[in-house]
Amino acid sequence: MGITQILFWSLSVLALFSAIMVVVSRNPVHSVLWLIMVFFAISGHYILLNAQFLAIVNLIVYAGAIMVLFLFVIMLMNLNADTEPQKNKWLKIAGVISGGALLLVFVAALKNVDAKAHVAQVARGDIGLIHNLGIALFHDYVVPFEISSVLFLSAMVGAVVIGKKE
Amino acid sequence: MPINYYIFLAVTLFCIGVTGVLTRRNAIIIFMCIELMLNAVNLLLVAFSKMHYQEMVKLNPTAGIDGQLFVFFIMVVAAAEVSVGLAIIVMMYRNTHSVDVNFLNRLKH
Numbered sequence: 480m481g482i483t484q485i486l487f488w489s490l491s492v493l494a495l496f497s498a499i500m501v502v503v504s505r506n507p508v509h510s511v512l513w514l515i516m517v518f519f520a521i522s523g524h525y526i527l528l529n530a531q532f533l534a535i536v537n538l539i540v541y542a543g544a545i546m547v548l549f550l551f552v553i554m555l556m557n558l559n560a561d562t563e564p565q566k567n568k569w570l571k572i573a574g575v576i577s578g579g580a581l582l583l584v585f586v587a588a589l590k591n592v593d594a595k596a597h598v599a600q601v602a603r604g605d606i607g608l609i610h611n612l613g614i615a616l617f618h619d620y621v622v623p624f625e626i627s628s629v630l631f632l633s634a635m636v637g638a639v640v641i642g643k644k645e
Numbered sequence: 646m647p648i649n650y651y652i653f654l655a656v657t658l659f660c661i662g663v664t665g666v667l668t669r670r671n672a673i674i675i676f677m678c679i680e681l682m683l684n685a686v687n688l689l690l691v692a693f694s695k696m697h698y699q700e701m702v703k704l705n706p707t708a709g710i711d712g713q714l715f716v717f718f719i720m721v722v723a724a725a726e727v728s729v730g731l732a733i734i735v736m737m738y739r740n741t742h743s744v745d746v747n748f749l750n751r752l753k754h
Contacts, residue, residue: 487646491654498658498681502665507673514677517658521684530691533716537687540720545680545727552731553673556738571668578664585656589649597648600698606710607691615710616717627721634725642732644739 483601486527494520507553511546518542528599530607651692658685672734672744676727683723687716 497516504510518541525534605611616624658681665678694712701708734744741748 483646487650491650494654495657495661498661501674501677501681502661502669507671510674510677514681517681518684521688524688525691528691528695530694530713530716533687533691533713536717536720537684540724541680541684545724548727548731549673549677552735555735556744558671558673558744574667575664577667578660581663582657582660585660586653589652589656592649592652595647597696599646599648599651599692600695601646604695604698604702606694606698606707607713611707611710612713612717615707616714620714620718623718627718630722630725634728638728638732641729641736 490520490523511549515542515546532609532612655685655689670745672746690716
């Protein structure tokens with residue numbers, strides 16, 4: 480069992496445990512912190528797949544910007560106490576059963592994948608480096624890139640319009 | 646690593662996100678579970694972009710780079726979505742003084 484396997488399994492266990500803790504935490508601030516943990520584990524997976532640019536962007540955009548926005552909103556509304564009255568236990572059980580059934584369907588549909596024939600290349604390959612991604616982004620995907628700037632502008636205007644007081 | 650390990654990891658993360666959306670009533674935690682589902686799909690896209698790399702790189706040195714660029718654009722869209730979504734949640738809190746999604750069922754009356 481090489482170092483790659485050990486890293487893969489430990490990052491997977493960390494990601495799954497943190498994801499479960501996001502759902503079961505009573506306190507929303509704890510949920511945000513566990514979700515940051517999930518993002519760190521997923522960034523570790525990206526580094527393991529040698530997608531270094533995406534690993535850094537994942538940390539900066541998700542763990543850095545989006546999660547700070549969530550924390551800011553939670554603390555602005557003073558929600559860091561347990562404010563969720565759980566009345567309906569059966570609704571919760573039905574949700575868990577539905578999620579488990581979806582997982583069962585996915586696993587049953589995908590369990591026959593030939594593990595030897597389809598291998599994801601770990602720790603090698605240079606398509607994830609910023610040089611190659613930048614060349615592809617500004618040659619083949621330059622129109623979607625510019626359109627995404629318009630999307631950001633409209634999202635900014637929309638957030639201001641929705642969020643301002645009447 | 647075999648690709649089915651990545652498939653099962655991403656599918657499990659996605660189903661945990663679905664379960665969170667179905668069970669929790671706090672709008673912010675539901676939103677965070679949606680982010681979790683987006684990240685599961687991102688992880689699977691990156692894993693698929695490196696699949697069959699050793700055979701494909703002989704034909705095309707940038708094979709699979711589109712998958713990683715799709716992940717980049719998903720992150721762009723997710724950032725825009727979070728800014729608008731949190732603005733909607735703040736407005737909802739200002740009107741109802743709660744982020745419980747059960748209070749929003751008055752929309753159907």
